Amino acid sequence: xxxxxxxxxxxxxxxxxxxxxxxxxxxxxxxxxxxxxxxxxxxxxxxxxxxxxxxxxxxxxxxxxxxxxxxxxxxxxxxxxxxxxxxxxxxxxxxxxxxxxxxxxxxxxxxxxxxxxxxxxxxxxxxxxxxxxxxxxxxxxxxxxxxxxxxxxxxxxxxxxxxxxxxxxxxxxxxxxxxxxxxxxxxxxxxxxxxxxxxxxxxxxxxxxxxxxxxxxxxxxxxxxxxxxxxxxxxxxxxxxxxxxxxxxxxxxxxxxxxxxxxxxxxxxxxxxxxxxxxxxxxxxxxxxxxxxxxxxxxxxxxxxxxxxxxxxxxxxxxxxxxxxxxxxxxxxxxxxxxxxxxxxxxxxxxxxxxxxxxxxxxxxxxxxxxxxxxxxxxxxxxxxxxxxxxxxxxxxxxxxxxxxxxxxxxxxxxxxxxxxxxxxxxxxxxxxxxxxxxxxxxxxxxxxxxxxxxxxxxxxxxxxxxxxxxxxxxxxxxxxxxxxxxxxxxxxxxxxxxxxxxxxxxxx
Amino acid sequence: xxxxxxxxxxxxxxxxxxxxxxxxxxxxxxxxxxxxxxxxxxxxxxxxxxxxxxxxxxxxxxxxxxxxxxxxxxxxxxxxxxxxxxxxxxxxxxxxxxxxxxxxxxxxxxxxxxxxxxxxxxxxxxxxxxxxxxxxxxxxxxxxxxxxxxxxxxxxxxxxxxxxxxxxxxxxxxxxxxx
Numbered sequence: 116x117x118x119x120x121x122x123x124x125x126x127x128x129x130x131x132x133x134x135x136x137x138x139x140x141x142x143x144x145x146x147x148x149x150x151x152x153x154x155x156x157x158x159x160x161x162x163x164x165x166x167x168x169x170x171x172x173x174x175x176x177x178x179x180x181x182x183x184x185x186x187x188x189x190x191x192x193x194x195x196x197x198x199x200x201x202x203x204x205x206x207x208x209x210x211x212x213x214x215x216x217x218x219x220x221x222x223x224x225x226x227x228x229x230x231x232x233x234x235x236x237x238x239x240x241x242x243x244x245x246x247x248x249x250x251x252x253x254x255x256x257x258x259x260x261x262x263x264x265x266x267x268x269x270x271x272x273x274x275x276x277x278x279x280x281x282x283x284x285x286x287x288x289x290x291x292x293x294x295x296x297x298x299x300x301x302x303x304x305x306x307x308x309x310x311x312x313x314x315x316x317x318x319x320x321x322x323x324x325x326x327x328x329x330x331x332x333x334x335x336x337x338x339x340x341x342x343x344x345x346x347x348x349x350x351x352x353x354x355x356x357x358x359x360x361x362x363x364x365x366x367x368x369x370x371x372x373x374x375x376x377x378x379x380x381x382x383x384x385x386x387x388x389x390x391x392x393x394x395x396x397x398x399x400x401x402x403x404x405x406x407x408x409x410x411x412x413x414x415x416x417x418x419x420x421x422x423x424x425x426x427x428x429x430x431x432x433x434x435x436x437x438x439x440x441x442x443x444x445x446x447x448x449x450x451x452x453x454x455x456x457x458x459x460x461x462x463x464x465x466x467x468x469x470x471x472x473x474x475x476x477x478x479x480x481x482x483x484x485x486x487x488x489x490x491x492x493x494x495x496x497x498x499x500x501x502x503x504x505x506x507x508x509x510x511x512x513x514x515x516x517x518x519x520x521x522x523x524x525x526x527x528x529x530x531x532x533x534x535x536x537x538x539x540x541x542x543x544x545x546x547x548x549x550x551x552x553x554x555x556x557x558x559x560x561x562x563x564x565x566x567x568x569x570x571x572x573x574x575x576x577x578x579x580x581x582x583x584x585x586x587x588x589x590x591x592x593x594x595x596x597x598x599x600x601x602x603x604x605x606x607x608x609x610x611x612x613x614x615x616x617x618x619x620x621x622x623x624x
Numbered sequence: 625x626x627x628x629x630x631x632x633x634x635x636x637x638x639x640x641x642x643x644x645x646x647x648x649x650x651x652x653x654x655x656x657x658x659x660x661x662x663x664x665x666x667x668x669x670x671x672x673x674x675x676x677x678x679x680x681x682x683x684x685x686x687x688x689x690x691x692x693x694x695x696x697x698x699x700x701x702x703x704x705x706x707x708x709x710x711x712x713x714x715x716x717x718x719x720x721x722x723x724x725x726x727x728x729x730x731x732x733x734x735x736x737x738x739x740x741x742x743x744x745x746x747x748x749x750x751x752x753x754x755x756x757x758x759x760x761x762x763x764x765x766x767x768x769x770x771x772x773x774x775x776x777x778x779x780x781x782x783x784x785x786x787x788x789x790x791x792x793x794x795x796x797x798x799x800x801x802x803x
Contacts, residue, residue, distance in 0.1 A: 137737065137740060
């Protein structure tokens with residue numbers, strides 16, 4: 116029995132999070148949903164414990180050079196890469212829960228399930244970012260998806276919300292099916308569901324591995340990998356799998372949109388990085404497989420170019436800020452893909468850095484949206500006209516987020532983009548970097564429409580009721596956005612430790 | 625190739641052929657009596673009322689979902705119970721792995737979590753048949769004792785509606801004639 120229990124310490128954060136979600140559900144049932152704020156406070160306290168455990172784990176992993184340890188017969192891989200994303204997930208879950216508390220359109224009673232579903236989605240993220248096993252990866256992804264579907268339709272009596280949920284379920288179900296089909300093909304071809312074994316095996320024994328299949332007939336393998344990539348592309352809303360994004364983001368309650376745009380998307384990227392890294396770039400990978408990986412890199416580079424261009428051009432025409440942020444998140448997915456397309460360890464850590472920056476600036480931007488939804492009862496950019504003078508702190512902080520989203524100094528978004536551009540050029544993707552730079556210029560236009568509406572219009576007639584707690588909280592995120600843009604050391608070190616733990620070989624070509 | 629895909633093709637062909645061959649044989653053998661009862665939709669021995677192409681009550685799906693959860697639980701617990709039994713009896717593949725007590729606790733945790741789901745559905749009143757989404761959030765059963773109309777009442781309602789429809793049609797015709 117001991118050998119089954121020995122590993123459990125390593126997945127303590129996951130266990131605590133699971134227990135927390137169950138306690139939250141029971142608490143809500145026992146109190147009959149009388150005061151859902153209590154449930155929120157309980158969730159926040161529990162997330163604090165999880166964060167503490169994760170920080171301890173991060174310390175241990177960083178001390179051993181980020182070496183990976185496996186739990187439960189190799190199903191779960193605990194490494195610095197996964198812990199990096201888990202920490203940010205916990206952080207964004209806490210922020211989203213605070214958003215729910217601050218949401219003026221939300222009821223105060225009988226919404227205990229909101230927190231339960233958020234925590235459930237968190238469990239899904241935790242498992243999907245820390246596994247090399249395709250089966251557990253799929254399970255984590257589905258747990259995240261199922262919770263997201265119900266969260267998107269949380270205001271079930273609202274037509275938009277119900278429509279968002281329906282669209283999300285249909286798109287999600289289809290793409291999960293496509294991805295599972297790819298996984299089953301890959302399993303049938305290689306004889307294993309462990310990503311590392313697939314890449315490393317040379318075909319002389321069992322499992323067969325990818326190399327032998329490439330030598331025999333590359334078409335089935337290519338089909339399988341493209342199908343799986345399509346599943347990931349849906350999750351991170353890469354063109355041409357982005358159609359659900361604007362509608363779902365617009366219809367879902369704003370805190371849920373925040374969760375989908377930030378935590379869910381970053382988790383999708385984490386899995387994508389791990390998938391590509393473990394299959395094509397890992398130390399000791401077969402040379403045939405590595406050569407094929409470069410072609411996948413080119414495919415990803417093309418997708419990145421199309422995604423960022425389409426996202427930015429569509430965002431230009433939006434009048435609703437929520438929809439604009441949805442298209443902007445598509446564009447950002449394109450930028451992150453650049454780091455992946457470089458197919459180098461440095462490119463991967465640039466992508467991780469950008470994702471960390473993305474957490475800060477997008478949480479902030481959506482928080483601003485939520486703030487003014489409560490004030491204006493509208494998400495139109497026009498409704499913001501002249502409100503900058505009425506709520507100066509929030510609006511100034513928003514300008515910082517917008518500067519960061521555009522990628523201008525001195526913000527974390529600027530440094531993230533700089534790293535991505537540098538690694539892109541380094542990997543010989545100059546054309547992609549050029550497209551990305553042009554796109555950044557385009558994005559300047561629509562991001563600063565908000566700043567213009569806030570400050571360069573006549574001061575508005577109506578008053579914005581002060582919300583000191585919410586304002587202070589957004590200001591904190593704003594300080595983070597600027598601070599990490601100036602002191603880039605810590606974030607850079609963390610993302611490098613994370614990438615190191617993936618065991619990607621330096622200069623694979 | 626590590627697997628002969630011809631097997632799969634033959635399997636599919638035989639499976640497809642099986643259906644049609646049986647239907648053709650049956651069409652020669654069966655008696656041909658086209659009475660009304662024989663042509664009606666089979667509904668578990670009940671007399672069918674109206675069309676099947678109507679909007680079903682969403683509550684069917686709530687109950688169906690709860691059922692599916694527990695059906696899957698049973699499917700999972702069979703192999704678990706066998707491993708557990710072998711481990712405690714000291715036979716089979718589970719010997720020497722020491723998995724017995726661990727698996728027992730794990731299984732109990734699994735069942736408790738699932739039971740929590742049932743308790744949730746129960747406490748929220750989703751197992752009670754009469755519950756409206758648009759009405760007040762939740763009331764104890766005795767306060768909202770309302771019964772579904774019986775089949776006969778439904779039929780009478782439908783007939784009444786048909787009569788009304790006819791009446792309107794007649795009026796329209798009369799108006800046209802008058803014009």
